[in-house]
Amino acid sequence: MKKLITSALLSISFVGCASQLKKECESTNWFKYGEEVALRGEWLSSDAKLLSCRKEEAEISESQADLGFKSGRQKYCTGTNTYLVGKSGDPFSKDLCDTPTLKSLVSDYNKGLRDYCSKANGFNAGSSGKKYKNLCPADLETKFLPEYKKGRLKYVEAQIKNLENRQRDLQLAISNKNTQVVTTRMNFMGVQNRRNLLESQKSFAQSTNNLSEVGRLNTELQNLDWELTRARQDVDRAETEKRNLESELDQTGKTIAEFRLEMAGL
Known part of the structure; x- marks a missing residue:
């Protein structure tokens, strides 16, 4: 039974994610999006979002996307x-x-x-946060790169500081969320224990043929079932939020490590 319930929940979760993507696809202004793809210097035929929407079998306006792409292509090629x-x-x-x-x-x-690629633009290019794409001509790169690295170092140091502040915020949030998880679990167990007690009382009432008592207990059990469902949802929500925070904390740590590695080479 538990396996069936788990499978059902997973199916619902998958459908929910798929439905969200489908809604996003169908609410997209495809003319504008097609134009943006062209202005990025990319081809619509290999665009990841469009391919995902097609795979999802969402209702999208291919004609509008194509018209937008053609419009963007004209603007790009000026x-x-x-x-x-x-x-x-x-x-x-x-x-x-x-x-x-x-x-x-x-x-x-x-x-x-x-x-x-001018030397005068090097520091601003580095501090903008945009990575150098190794496109500068050799005669300019030798003077550009030292200034770019100075700007990039400033940017990386600022990012590390911001991320470390975020780490501390996340650690505090996870600590608070742990408390919430424990509280919701205790509440769930309390409701479950109350339900078990009522089930015992119902069994006794049935054994003594006390039909009025059985009816009253059935009503209470029904109300408790709703309360139990809400309590379970509270637990699931708190645990999900905790996992999300932990995932963000983990990713933040990895990003800091990447920035530190880059900083060592600047």
Whole structure:
């Protein structure tokens, strides 16, 4: 019986997750999303979200996504935009811009990239939090990288400090949540014990053929069943929240370790 209940709960959980993804897919503005994909320099055909929504068999507007992608592609393949792509230190997706003006677009991109890779921009590029993508020309990189690393070091130190503060907050939250878990479990056990007592009284009433007492106890048992369900839900909720906090604490520790490792090389 317990296995059946567990299986049912797992099925409900899976359906809930799937339904949430399906709702998100069906509420998406697909024209806008398609446009965003193109402006990121990516192809709609390999977009992870669109592929997931198709797999979920959600009702999505493929035509709107395609129109949005075409609109974004037109905007992406302009001299002004390709310059900004370079100025941001990002790669330029030339394959998206199959036009006679491609040579000019590449030239604008390279101008932007050289501005990004200037020594004067190095510190700001590093402190922005955006990782260097190894795109700078060799003649600029030697002067850019030392300044970039100074800015990146400042960013990493600030992130470690913030994450360590978050660690302390999470540790306190987990301690408080542990208390809540114990409290909800005790409450659940208390309700369960009261129910067991009523079941014993009901059995005695049945053995003495006290039908009125049996009826009264059945009503109380029904009320206790609802209370037991709520108590079980409180336990589950508290335990889930505790696991989520512990998971975040674990991930925070890993991120700090990654930043410390990076900091050692700056």
